[in-house]
Amino acid sequence: MNQVIVVRAAGGPEVLEFGQVPTAEPGPSQVRVRQTAIGVNFSDTLRRAGVLPAPMPFVPGTEGVGVVVAVGAEVTDIAPGDRVAYRSASGTYAQECLVQADHAIAVPDDIDDRQVAAILSKGLSAWCLLFKARPIAAGDTLLYHGATGGVGHIACRWARSLGARVIGTVGSAGKMAVARANGCDEVIDYSEEDFVARVLELTAGQGVDVVYDGVGRKTFLQSLDCLRPLGSMVSFGFSSGPTPPVDASLLMAKGSLFLTGLSSSHYLMTREALLAGADALFDAFRSGRITAAIDRSYPLKDAAAAHRAIAAREVMGSVVLIP
CATH class of the missing domain: 3.90.180.10 (Medium-chain alcohol dehydrogenases, catalytic domain)
Structure with a gap:
């Protein structure tokens, strides 16, 4: 049985x-x-x-x-x-x-089973975010919502290892130190602070190159105001509830923005893609760029x-x- x-x-x-x-x-x-x-x-x-x-x-x-x-x-x-x-x-x-x-x-023999269970799905989601949906380049500034979550722990560290400046948000003051340990250069507690105003302050009014948003309803529309013109937003979750509908004219008015929704399964449909993502993930783990x-x-x-x-x-x- x-x-x-x-x-x-x-x-x-x-x-x-x-x-x-x-x-x-x-x-x-x-x-x-x-x-x-x-x-x-x-x-x-x-x-x-x-x-x-x-x-x-x-x-x-x-x-x-x-x-x-x-x-x-x-x-x-x-x-x-x-x-x-x-x-x-x-x-x-x-x-x-x-x-x-x-x-x-x-x-791989040198990664134990609990570590694999902790990083596989979440790490592949991070790989899809950072290398596929909106690839990160050295010098980019990004905003990551939910920086202490399972995907956030991996994505923020990985993005910083690629040379990005990482601004993370959290939902309580008690999570700020964890977000910093996860690789965030700056951390915003959006339960206490206007994260749009703070992001614009941190970027001298320019906005970020990309927003990765797994929170959903609570952060979605405001995140568009954090982007520079021609910036990109990747929506990949809705822990606070479903995202509202967006008219294309809103994206035009806010700077001809790019918006995509990510389900990692669409980026990993072939075995070749799955193995490429897993190889990159395991390599990042063994090199210490990410942790479990x-x-x-x-x-x-x-x-x-x-x-x-x-x-x-x-x-x-x-x-x-x-x-």
Whole structure:
């Protein structure tokens, strides 16, 4: 039997039920993995709550790392005993899970499983932000909302290593020191300060080259006023709620701005892109340009506690479940 977390109806963290289901065999193009660490993402909480669609009942989770224990008949390049990680899987809040073989990524021997679970999905999102959606160049000034989150911890450090000036925002004074440690040159507490005025002050009225916004409704429209003419904004999340609609004429009036919405899955649709991103991520980690900030870890059975911590915005970094 396989130990899992099951959601039978949308709701709060209390709907995350710990139980057992029969162990499934891999399909022709799948591998079965005995997991050693599972990454927890904000999107997991949205599916649990019914904000993002999910079939009921379902096992949450989209990423993890572990050891292959069985492979499908058509899988030729992965064998039992291989250590792999994956994102865009399904049902990873489990002791064992099935993964499409072309989603599996070989894990370097010198990175431990909890570190991989902490950085893989969030780090690939950061790679898509900084190298694909709006590539960062040395000398750029950027504004990053949510600088203490799992993606922010990686993206801010990585951007600074590329020669960018990083201005980060946080939602409380207690997070400012963490944001500075994450690589931010300046930090703004937007719960106490007008972040638009402060950004313009910090940039001598010029504005920033790019805004990366994973907060959504609370910061979205004001962020457009932080951009220089011809500046770019990448919206990639909505932790404070959905973003409002934007008329193209507003972008014209504010400086012929560029606006894009990012879902990392669109940048990682091919195996070649997935492996390129993973290689860049692991290289940045091994070189010390980024780190794995594991804020806390929980046994699999305590997944509800992990979701409560995320909902309360207590987390500064990554959360990992241990089967």
